[in-house]
Amino acid sequence: MAKVLMKGNEAIALAAIKGGVDAFYGYPITPQNEIPEYLSKHLLAAGKVFLQAESEVSAINMVYGAAGAGKRVMTSSSSPGIALKQEGISYIAAAELPCLIVSVMRGGPGLGGIQPSQGDYYQATRGGGNGDYHLIVFAPESIQETIDVIKESFDIADYYRNPVMVLVDGLIGQMMESVDFDRPVKERFLPEKDWATTGTKNHPGRRNVANSLHLDPAALEQHNIHLNEKYKLVKKNETRFELINFDNPKYIIVAYGTMARIARSAIEMLKKEGIEVGMIRPISLFPYPEIAFDQIPESVKGILTCELSMGQMLDDVLIANNGRHKVGFFGRAGGMLPDPEEIVDAIKNFNERVVK
């Protein structure tokens, strides 16, 4: 397939089909509606499952059921909708079931707005569901990168038996880019889903149960330890980031998704003025690429965290930096997108941006 011009949300849907999705359960919410719309047409035509649920709460629990049955299943939503899905997400993570959750962020809190935002970094990486669990979270910056990561997400979810969230903002969902759907996906050994609830006739002598209840505290602690060991393995294997202009930078920007794209332009503008600025672009938000911060040269005068929020990833930057460098923050929120000049200005006036 040659390159095609495609809208982000539709590309997400097609990438999921390429990734082998068996079933989609969702509920309408702006700005991600083209995902279910595209899938409703193409999944049903292919004899797969598409179902519009009565609520996000119900949709994520349909995902829970189908994931437990061993199918490749996904949902997509946006900020307030993801909030409603957090209950089910916690159960799915607890029961160690694989699935794909696409989150197309809009401004918040509350009903907020429908313009692009990165105000759900906490929601994605800290969860709103209860208990000690993590999603594997990827935050691509382009439609092409979104396609590549979505195609791989079902493999990653199956491999670790853990939900994967692909976190983009409304801009990536709504814009169009020229993309290629045939880029190769990393080969992984995926064990048979011998745990799936498909009826005992498919696994005689053993009952398969998808469950998150462990009333015995010692048993639950063992489960928590087991999950934590898995998250450590995820951190070791799936940490992803890009280092940009790391030759001799004076400052480092840390930005992901749409904000990283705006920062790329700012870095080019600063370069023309003789100010060298590098960038750490986290691609995985959990696991967070803390190791990237070990590569920051001593000569760097400061790290500027740029987000489409009032400062959420900033927490992880401060943890990863561990007091080594001054950390500043630049953010826009509510659906407002900065011009690159605003980031240029923030770098030039870095001292005013330093987080105390």
Add this chain to the structure above:
Amino acid sequence: MWETKYEKTSGLTDKKLSYCPGCTHGIIHKLVAETLVELGILDRSIAIASVGCSVFSYEFFNCDAQQAPHGRACALATGIKRVLPENIVFTYQGDGDLASIGIAETIHAANRGENITVIFINNAIYGMTGGQMAPTSLIGQKTTTSQDGRDQAHHGSPIKISEMFATIDGVAYLERVAAYDPKHVIKAKNAIKKAFQYQIENKGFTMVEIVSTCPVNWGMKPVDAMKWSKEAMEPVFPLGVFKDKEEE
């Protein structure tokens, strides 16, 4: 020469039931389990356990199972049945789970005509959490959160699930039964069997509501609880077939 006249159904595991003496959960578990065996569907069945006293039903039914968040059993069942249409999928839910927090999931599963079976245990109280008021608690019924009795003006009336669901097109079979004496237990078994038979035949959503007991949280002896379910509950929740697609 010994002859086996009765034995524990292979539809139940050997796990000791966690239910209180005089509670009808044990009887209804047996009826469901026997049905799965008699219809030859046990090895392709998937049980959905809910939240409440029957939360551990995933340990009792001798088939694959999933444990749902509170109220979400019909959403899980939908998710499974849509990807595994050849399997038999059923939920086992109490009145708090189904009629309160999970009423949206249940109504919409019924309205879509999901080809699943719902076993609905109505004992007019929250059992596992210790006797709080349920949406099906009777007017005047004393619970730990309605200590002067359920007051219609304050709490509303007991919600009548079978009457409500009878209006939904997607429902193929719907009967309310009781379990307070052997005659009604047999009728309950027949209703459960019919519901699963309809699922096998892909007829649509089937539900059996069973007027049940909770002697511990009602503060009654088991025999008195059986009597109360007959004399106090049955007039509010009359028994009978509310919907049968084949009879229309």
